[in-house]
Amino acid sequence: MDEIFEDEHLAFGESVKQFIDRHIAPNFDDWEKNKIVDRSLFLEAGKAGFIGVDVDESYGGGGVGDFRYNALLNLEVSRSGFTGAALALALQNDVVLPYFSDLTNDEQKQRWLPKIVTGEYVIAIAMTEPNTGSDLAGIRTSATLEGDHYLINGSKTFISNGQNADLVVVAVRTSPDPHRGLSLIVVERGMPGFNRGRNLDKIGLASQDTSELFFENCRVPRENLLGEENQGFYYLVKNLPQERLSLAIGALGAAEGAFGWTVEYVKERKAFGVPIGSFQNSRFQIAELSTELDVAGSFVASCLNAHLQGRLDAIRAAKVKLHTTEMQLRVVDRCLQLHGGYGYMREYPIARAYIDARIQTIYGGTSEIMKEIIGRSYGL
Numbered sequence: 001m002d003e004i005f006e007d008e009h010l011a012f013g014e015s016v017k018q019f020i021d022r023h024i025a026p027n028f029d030d031w032e033k034n035k036i037v038d039r040s041l042f043l044e045a046g047k048a049g050f051i052g053v054d055v056d057e058s059y060g061g062g063g064v065g066d067f068r069y070n071a072l073l074n075l076e077v078s079r080s081g082f083t084g085a086a087l088a089l090a091l092q093n094d095v096v097l098p099y100f101s102d103l104t105n106d107e108q109k110q111r112w113l114p115k116i117v118t119g120e121y122v123i124a125i126a127m128t129e130p131n132t133g134s135d136l137a138g139i140r141t142s143a144t145l146e147g148d149h150y151l152i153n154g155s156k157t158f159i160s161n162g163q164n165a166d167l168v169v170v171a172v173r174t175s176p177d178p179h180r181g182l183s184l185i186v187v188e189r190g191m192p193g194f195n196r197g198r199n200l201d202k203i204g205l206a207s208q209d210t211s212e213l214f215f216e217n218c219r220v221p222r223e224n225l226l227g228e229e230n231q232g233f234y235y236l237v238k239n240l241p242q243e244r245l246s247l248a249i250g251a252l253g254a255a256e257g258a259f260g261w262t263v264e265y266v267k268e269r270k271a272f273g274v275p276i277g278s279f280q281n282s283r284f285q286i287a288e289l290s291t292e293l294d295v296a297g298s299f300v301a302s303c304l305n306a307h308l309q310g311r312l313d314a315i316r317a318a319k320v321k322l323h324t325t326e327m328q329l330r331v332v333d334r335c336l337q338l339h340g341g342y343g344y345m346r347e348y349p350i351a352r353a354y355i356d357a358r359i360q361t362i363y364g365g366t367s368e369i370m371k372e373i374i375g376r377s378y379g380l
């Protein structure tokens, strides 16, 4: 994986590590207890120039269209084991920001981008509903135009950054056609008829706020429509390769982090008078895991390379998401086993890595949906 980065990226990676030490590590336990990352995470990331590296300088961005910077931010925070923070930033940068930079007109750009880049606006995307997740065509939340406002009715669930979000890109139905009837509308904090439900009680990713959102005759000005009406499904599909690549990078980073702690642990922990790493089984496990990580790293690097050239298609993106997230589950499970009973204790980072990993094969499209996409590409 490292071969894809040049000196300037590696220097950026070093500044990410300092950022983690200064702004994430000292606060992370509190964020986990509070079940939400503090907004200071976004503000400090904004100050450090980590948000919107690819956004035009006239809107406060870095003006450098190079996804390797996004990748390194995600990779390093994921490697550190602070998964909730990694996800919060990856959503802001890799998953939701493209809707604001690619689908907006000048007026919308000026209204939203500068504060997204500084971290003053936290952003989220709301597709999933209580009765539809994998099947986007089943979205029922509706938006009807009344004069110069849309009236939105319906609800969303499982929305990441849902409590913190100031701007939510909401996928709504504007006409009955399953695919050609979806639109994307930005709902802003405080708009009448927009309410948040509780911060959902998850088994892992404790510091990530995941929420229900409710829209009851929510009045949103027409100027908050992104792009064209009824093109929402195609916009979502267009952005999915970058979202899935970002998840793959996070999966790789998290698995690498878990592997690193495990190598240290098996060198130190003794059983039968010798370090457990000296048992042939431990050496073989480490050898296999290291090989798994290298293979996954090469695949991620080749997909990242394809993405840099604008060639990452939906099928390859599905493959890299499928492979890396399933790999992460295998790796963290075996790393935990090598920690013995201590691996089951929350004070050891491998315990958190284990529970945080479980969601990875579900959100951003389940492994089964990834297989559907790949399988269908063979005309099956």
Ligand SMILES: Cc1cc2nc3c(=O)[nH]c(=O)nc-3n(C[C@H](O)[C@H](O)[C@H](O)COP(=O)(O)OP(=O)(O)OC[C@H]3O[C@@H](n4cnc5c(N)ncnc54)[C@H](O)[C@@H]3O)c2cc1C
Pocket: 124, 125, 126, 127, 128, 131, 132, 133, 134, 135, 157, 158, 159, 160, 161, 202, 205, 210, 359, 362, 363, 364, 365, 366, 367, 368, 369, 372
């Ligand atoms: C922590 C967390 C954060 C999330 N963040 C967001 C977010 O920010 N924004 C957002 O919009 N959504 C978000 N989601 C929702 C997530 O993307 C969905 O949960 C996911 O897409 C699966 O949808 P579902 O839960 O409705 O499961 P379902 O679609 O009901 O699937 C249930 C099971 O059936 C399988 N299945 C479904 N269809 C098929 C098929 N055709 N073939 C074979 N198997 C199938 C699935 O693979 C799965 O195993 C989040 C979810 C969680 C838990």
